[in-house]
Amino acid sequence: MTHAFDDETLAGVLGHMNSDHSDDNLLIARAFGADEAPVGSRMVSFDGDGGDWVVTGAGGATSELRVPWPGGSITERREVRREIVALYDAACARLDIEPRPH
Template structure:
């Protein structure tokens, strides 16, 4: 069960899917499917984020990735997504851009 309002979840998903599409794909390629051709964050709650992606054959899949620990504050969502992004960069050998 999520601890975040529908408005917060909607805002985070809109931001991730409009401003961080490449990050979504990087996360999916690192932790689910290296041949993914597209990815979008589709849900989140206090324990995980979920991405939908298309594999190399155009088949849609979902992957849920746990946060480091359960979260309850909006600012923690960003921290957990940035952490996933940084781990994905490390795993794939991609240089992570700095986050302020």
């Protein structure tokens, strides 16, 4: 069964990702989404199996994107950061972009 994180954890991670890492959200959408040139991406949820984004295309249409955690299922808050960093690194590799240091 997929682990569900509590509301406080969800709010903290989503707030951080959407305010401090909007460029990373867009990078993840470019690497793993169907639209190769999205203009916006916002992380809207996550659970023990992966993260969820709403991606906005150039024409304004939105789509949902679900990306599994690279390291597999997780159950602890501290693991969320590790998996988002791994997802960022995987997105950089997929797009042939040099990742910034962590």
